[in-house]
Amino acid sequence: MIKPEPSPQDLQYLVAQAGLDADQLRRAYRQLCLIRSFEDLIADRYYIGKTPEFNMAAGPIRGEMHLAVGQEAVAVGVCSLLQESDAVVSTHRPHHHALAKGVEPKKLAAEIFGKASGLCRGKGGHMHLFDTSRHFACSGIVGASFPQAAGAAFAFRKLGQRHVAVAFAGEGAANHGTFAETLNVASVFQLPLVVVIEDNLYADSTPKWAALSTVHHFQRAQSFNVPSYVVDGMDLIDVYRVAKLVIERARNGMGPALIEAVCYRYRGHFEGDAEEYRTREEVERWRALDPIPRLEERLKVLGWADEAMLSRLRDEARQEAEAAILFAESSPLPEPQEALRGVFQ
Amino acid sequence: MRKLRGLAFAIAEAIDQEMAHNERLVVLGEDVTYWGAVFGFTMGLFPKYGRERIVDTPITEQTFMGMAVGAASVGLHPVVSLMFVDFCGAGFDQMFNHMAKNHYMSGGQLPMPVTVITAIGGGYGDAAQHSQVLYGLFAHLPGFKIVVPATAYDAKGLTARALADPNPVMIFGHKLLTGLPFLPFEGEEEEVPTERYTVDFGQAAVRRQGRDLTIVAAGLMVPRSLKAAERLAQEGISAEVIDLRTLVPLDETTLVASARKTGRVLIVDEDYMSYGLSGEVAFRIQAGALGSLKAPIQRLAVPDVPIPFSEPLESAVIPSVQRIYEAARSLVGAQALA
Ligand SMILES: Cc1ncc(C[n+]2csc(CCOP(=O)(O)OP(=O)(O)O)c2C)c(N)n1
Numbered sequence A: 001m002i003k004p005e006p007s008p009q010d011l012q013y014l015v016a017q018a019g020l021d022a023d024q025l026r027r028a029y030r031q032l033c034l035i036r037s038f039e040d041l042i043a044d045r046y047y048i049g050k051t052p053e054f055n056m057a058a059g060p061i062r063g064e065m066h067l068a069v070g071q072e073a074v075a076v077g078v079c080s081l082l083q084e085s086d087a088v089v090s091t092h093r094p095h096h097h098a099l100a101k102g103v104e105p106k107k108l109a110a111e112i113f114g115k116a117s118g119l120c121r122g123k124g125g126h127m128h129l130f131d132t133s134r135h136f137a138c139s140g141i142v143g144a145s146f147p148q149a150a151g152a153a154f155a156f157r158k159l160g161q162r163h164v165a166v167a168f169a170g171e172g173a174a175n176h177g178t179f180a181e182t183l184n185v186a187s188v189f190q191l192p193l194v195v196v197i198e199d200n201l202y203a204d205s206t207p208k209w210a211a212l213s214t215v216h217h218f219q220r221a222q223s224f225n226v227p228s229y230v231v232d233g234m235d236l237i238d239v240y241r242v243a244k245l246v247i248e249r250a251r252n253g254m255g256p257a258l259i260e261a262v263c264y265r266y267r268g269h270f271e272g273d274a275e276e277y278r279t280r281e282e283v284e285r286w287r288a289l290d291p292i293p294r295l296e297e298r299l300k301v302l303g304w305a306d307e308a309m310l311s312r313l314r315d316e317a318r319q320e321a322e323a324a325i326l327f328a329e330s331s332p333l334p335e336p337q338e339a340l341r342g343v344f345q
Numbered sequence B: 001m002r003k004l005r006g007l008a009f010a011i012a013e014a015i016d017q018e019m020a021h022n023e024r025l026v027v028l029g030e031d032v033t034y035w036g037a038v039f040g041f042t043m044g045l046f047p048k049y050g051r052e053r054i055v056d057t058p059i060t061e062q063t064f065m066g067m068a069v070g071a072a073s074v075g076l077h078p079v080v081s082l083m084f085v086d087f088c089g090a091g092f093d094q095m096f097n098h099m100a101k102n103h104y105m106s107g108g109q110l111p112m113p114v115t116v117i118t119a120i121g122g123g124y125g126d127a128a129q130h131s132q133v134l135y136g137l138f139a140h141l142p143g144f145k146i147v148v149p150a151t152a153y154d155a156k157g158l159t160a161r162a163l164a165d166p167n168p169v170m171i172f173g174h175k176l177l178t179g180l181p182f183l184p185f186e187g188e189e190e191e192v193p194t195e196r197y198t199v200d201f202g203q204a205a206v207r208r209q210g211r212d213l214t215i216v217a218a219g220l221m222v223p224r225s226l227k228a229a230e231r232l233a234q235e236g237i238s239a240e241v242i243d244l245r246t247l248v249p250l251d252e253t254t255l256v257a258s259a260r261k262t263g264r265v266l267i268v269d270e271d272y273m274s275y276g277l278s279g280e281v282a283f284r285i286q287a288g289a290l291g292s293l294k295a296p297i298q299r300l301a302v303p304d305v306p307i308p309f310s311e312p313l314e315s316a317v318i319p320s321v322q323r324i325y326e327a328a329r330s331l332v333g334a335q336a337l338a
């Protein structure tokens, strides 16, 4: 926990200041639950055919799998403030961002299963999810999201549209040249860009201390004169408050911003990760900050939801995720000839 | 001698044995400590040499490739891990405008002993940005020696040879030949000496003798071609299979001799079809063996599309045993009809 826990009275003040009402906060809670259920179900299906021997090529979902369990609040806190025409560019760990940006869970799941009914007809897969109807894109190449989001921001301004672009990336990606280069450009051009660094302390097996010269990304962003904020990425309300401020500013022509969201991934870097580089105890310590129970607690303190309502929202989210997986599982695979189509328009 | 399964341990053992003899060798790259560079090429080195010589870099391909250039020019021999070859784009300028050229551009002043080790290939569902082969891209640039081992024996000997080379050498290890437990394995267990040895560059290996056609391959396409050759043999078609082992330098002598003998050539490549290995090898063969060719040279490669994710799509574009078998058969059959 990186900020003081608000008293009940201060909590009311904070949500009022953020302009969050009961309805919005309950919707955000349901979104967190949808992402958690979705990721849990993907993990469950991913291991079909991969136990007892873990073989990445086996089972209904092949290849690498990077899940975002634990990081849901960053995605929902930011994306619940975006409009459909705002752009999001994500990373190799993209499901939470996609769902939070409104990508249809069924089409998302179908793409992860490589089905013809998927977002990209099965050609993209889990790290290459594109949905132009929701202005969502991602890449398996670390550091690729920054300039592409800046490009969307640049275009929005040129086209006279009051849209905002958001680049999500991990703290490992923030070491890449594209991070510094993009902040510089966004600042010089005063682009409507919000850079969100999801700092989960590790890049693959590499702990942050071994790779970053400072623990803070905001220090680096400020050197480019980009207003920057540190938020508790395990606290939806904290993410939301700051995201609202910077997204509104960007939309109103006030230039770019950076959000440094401190968070944690509960699962391995990818499925099959033996996690030699961190301790069980550390993972357990971060469990105390799980964004879902924390928001439940706050909804109760605010008197905006009781246990019955929370459980109804959780069940609804679970059912929506299950329906998505079912849709994916029952969809047909693409025809082999599809492979040769679509290099050019 | 003992049995080894796959390239990964063989490469790591070569690095280990050479590091013990050569203080100037330093390993650089992402996740080279706990994860052995993900595909095992540096496994076991971290406990032995520590972070002093096995260095996890930040995710900065451009910078660690540039650091390798700088370090090599003043006395180190960096062994650089490019985790997947697909990530070359992020560090390409330092590789193609500097690593490959500084020795030449400086009129021979600057040494450039750099060994880049990278993982290549698809076939396990990792899609367009994590399944490419791309050795053609680097072989195209003057200044890189290009090593593509297909066996553990070669992997160890060619790596040791690279680590003694004063020039930039890139080693392309196919993921489905690494022998790691989390991936399919299409190689075979083999006898590999425990002691140090080298395998020379520029010497292709004839993996199987044959009369009716020559199949030329590298990396994963070698065991696939050998499997296809076995099936062809059952039908009385005798295929010779050549493992290129290094693309630069390329062993034209062995290629031309085989083409002259069989008169028919099929080139099998997991890289993209156009402007790459298959065209280059075909050119070199016809230049030396045109008079002996009984049919146009044929090729099988990824048909100029990105590697798609979904299994039926991926299988449709990466050359399989079945398609190698069919292509070889029609090459021989077409001739019989003529
Ligand atoms: C250019 C490039 N280099 C390396 C990789 C391999 N890789 C994939 S994810 C990853 C770690 C990313 O860490 P971070 O940015 O912190 O994101 P997280 O996985 O923690 O969400 C690495 C090194 C890659 N995909 N692209």
Ligand SMILES: [Mg+2]
Pocket: A170, A171, A172, A198, A199, A200, A201, A202, A203, A204
């Ligand atoms: Mg990280």
